[in-house]
Amino acid sequence: MPSADSEDDLRDGSVDERSAGPMMARRILGARLRALREQAGLDRAAAGRAIRASEAKIRRLEKGASAFKRRDVEDLLTLYDVTDPADRAVLLDLVDQANAPGWWREYADLVPPWLETYLGLEQSASVIRTWEVQFVPGLLQTPDYARAVITHGDSILRSDEIDRWVALRMRRQRILFPPNEVRLWAIVDEGALLRRIGGPAVMRGQLTHLLDMAELPNVTIQVLRLDGPQNPRALRPVTMLRAAADILPDVAYCENLCGARFFDNPADTVRFLDLLNWLSVHAASPRETPGILRAIIARLDAEQPAASQRRG
Incomplete structure (x- = not known):
């Protein structure tokens, strides 16, 4: 189970996640999923099996280089024993932000x-x-x-x-x-x-x-x-x-x-x-x-x- 310190990290004030742009949200979410996986003592292969994906996909997700599916993040949070509803809500909100189109979409x-x-x-x-x-x-x-x-x-x-x-x-x-x-x-x-x-x-x-x-x-x-x-x-x-x-x-x-x-x-x-x-x-x-x-x-x-x- 994540420590009290890591739970605080999920809601820290280093950036206003409610207004993070899509790239920022994607990179933050990827970095935090990696930290949670490592804290749980799991390798990328185990994480990949949990969402029916390859180890390479987990690597891309953790680098913020791939789009996130809400179901995948939910399954990973469950695997990493993130059970607090508030913590899950913060990270799932980042999924929505990460998948939102940037202003440059019109180009x-x-x-x-x-x-x-x-x-x-x-x-x-x-x-x-x-x-x-x-x-x-x-x-x-x-x-x-x-x-x-x-x-x-x-x-x-x-x-x-x-x-x-x-x-x-x-x-x-x-x-x-x-x-x-x-x-x-x-x-x-x-x-x-x-x-x-x-x-x-x-x-x-x-x-x-x-x-x-x-x-x-x-x-x-x-x-x-x-x-x-x-x-x-x-x-x-x-x-x-x-x-x-x-x-x-x-x-x-x-x-x-x-x-x-x-x-x-x-x-x-x-x-x-x-x-x-x-x-x-x-x-x-x-x-x-x-x-x-x-x-x-x-x-x-x-x-x-x-x-x-x-x-x-």
């Missing part, structure tokens, strides 16, 4: 499975640390800049699809504002700020937006200067997401040409964390960011009259 025809996973993690994060090499991070992009990035990378999209991709990116950014106010720590390569995505006017608007976003108390922006130290491990972008629930591990996210990879094993995530820490130490400090951005804007402004004179 289901656009969003591949790996991106749906990322959106769920992003929506349920309390802290996001990101390193970007080529572009401004998506959470900090303006609509015009986002449109330029999307069309630059995929010229076969229809105009209505481009509009929806831009709308999706703007919708993601709500997590930075009340009532969410996720903590964002972004480190951007200076080359991404110098690259004229969309042309000078679009880039000027983007840089001005970064100045505004850097003033938010929950947003930190650093720039890795071109003439500063370089790291061969920093050739690709990476994002680390920390959930609001303490029982959940950090997740590292890396995009590639064909999709993305997710890492939640501490042996893996510590390497990404070390890289982000190295970048934060060697990038210009957050206090220097406004000056760097204003200098690039001034350079853009100075080039425009000269360009006009050449055309004249």
Whole structure:
């Protein structure tokens, strides 16, 4: 039978489970089912037999990587000797939340499975640390800049699809504002700020937006200067997401040409964390960011009259 401490854990205040998003709920439920199974002294094979499933399915459920059936969770709770009605109600309520559609469901025809996973993690994060090499991070992009990035990378999209991709990116950014106010720590390569995505006017608007976003108390922006130290491990972008629930591990996210990879094993995530820490130490400090951005804007402004004179 679960101890008094574990019963308290079922109802702890580390996250408001009544309002947890589907990904958060799925990961919390999986983590707690694993803890209950281990406390009961059972292996995954025994748990699988109880719900007529494979050991692999139990592993996916415990990682929050698979949908939950209410009957399966009820049977597992019985197997793990969770008999208190209040404890069972908390976990069964998480089943409903875990299976609820996320706000991104309206973009289901656009969003591949790996991106749906990322959106769920992003929506349920309390802290996001990101390193970007080529572009401004998506959470900090303006609509015009986002449109330029999307069309630059995929010229076969229809105009209505481009509009929806831009709308999706703007919708993601709500997590930075009340009532969410996720903590964002972004480190951007200076080359991404110098690259004229969309042309000078679009880039000027983007840089001005970064100045505004850097003033938010929950947003930190650093720039890795071109003439500063370089790291061969920093050739690709990476994002680390920390959930609001303490029982959940950090997740590292890396995009590639064909999709993305997710890492939640501490042996893996510590390497990404070390890289982000190295970048934060060697990038210009957050206090220097406004000056760097204003200098690039001034350079853009100075080039425009000269360009006009050449055309004249």
